[in-house]
Amino acid sequence: MRKPIIAGNWKMHKTIAEALEFVEKIKAEVAGTDVETVICAPFTQLKDIKQAVKDTNIKVGAQNMHYEEKGAFTGEISAAMLKELMVDYVIIGHSERRQYFNETDETVNKKVKKALAYDITPIMCVGESLEEREAEKTKEIVKDQTMKGLEGLTNEQVSSLVIAYEPIWAIGTGKTASSQDANEVIAYIREVVKDMYSEEVSEEVRIQYGGSVKPSNVEEIMNESDIDGALVGGASLEASDFTALVNF
Numbered sequence: 001m002r003k004p005i006i007a008g009n010w011k012m013h014k015t016i017a018e019a020l021e022f023v024e025k026i027k028a029e030v031a032g033t034d035v036e037t038v039i040c041a042p043f044t045q046l047k048d049i050k051q052a053v054k055d056t057n058i059k060v061g062a063q064n065m066h067y068e069e070k071g072a073f074t075g076e077i078s079a080a081m082l083k084e085l086m087v088d089y090v091i092i093g094h095s096e097r098r099q100y101f102n103e104t105d106e107t108v109n110k111k112v113k114k115a116l117a118y119d120i121t122p123i124m125c126v127g128e129s130l131e132e133r134e135a136e137k138t139k140e141i142v143k144d145q146t147m148k149g150l151e152g153l154t155n156e157q158v159s160s161l162v163i164a165y166e167p168i169w170a171i172g173t174g175k176t177a178s179s180q181d182a183n184e185v186i187a188y189i190r191e192v193v194k195d196m197y198s199e200e201v202s203e204e205v206r207i208q209y210g211g212s213v214k215p216s217n218v219e220e221i222m223n224e225s226d227i228d229g230a231l232v233g234g235a236s237l238e239a240s241d242f243t244a245l246v247n248f
């Protein structure tokens with residue numbers, strides 16, 4: 001049985017003070033949930049959030065990391081640096097990183113491997129653009145991204161990580177893929193994992209949907225057979241919305 005996982009991706013939002021205020025507001029509200037609850041915050045907030053959630057079931061994630069161990073990479077953060085803060089998750093290959101920061105399937109793969117080596121769970125993002133969807137290339141794109149992103153991992157590693165299917169046209173636009181469409185693509189990603197690894201691995205890997213998930217549509221999305229969670233941007237910024245998402 002796959003444990004549901006709702007992760008908020010705050011992107012470039014909130015100061016430390018705002019982050020701590022948010023955490024205080026949600027702590028009690030998510031205390032009794034069986035849903036894995038993750039806040040993916042900017043680097044500057046991670047240490048304080050981790051401290052603030054230490055007696056709770058809330059997990060903390062970063063939004064990116066570098067694949068090299070260390071070196072002359074101005075502005076970058078390594079896996080060891082995240083591990084030192086006891087970060088649980090790291091988003092890798094978000095479409096905004098692919099679009100604005102030259103993230104490629106190859107760097108995604110290197111980052112996934114490095115995160116796993118440090119026992120940080122990657123949330124690896126895949127998803128097609130509007131043009132690709134209109135050209136009916138959705139499956140081709142997600143297959144390619146999934147295969148390249150997961151290349152060279154062990155069965156155990158793939159079983160432990162999280163994949164997020166985020167159609168780019170649905171991110172921050174208010175447009176959501178229908179829950180059936182999202183489920184179909186996610187079931188297809190599971191097939192790709194099955195072909196690459198095994199049926200058991202494909203049944204164990206958790207796959208989220210992301211793209212304009214909000215309190216009003218989360219239940220329908222979560223009720224789909226292959227969707228194990230949501231990666232939420234805009235609606236994760238307000239404490240009341242986020243608690244509603246986790247308690248869907």
Ligand SMILES: O=C[C@H](O)COP(=O)(O)O
Nearest residue numbers: 009171172211212233234
């Ligand atoms: O990582 C989250 C996704 O980019 C979705 O963002 P959104 O919920 O604002 O559409």
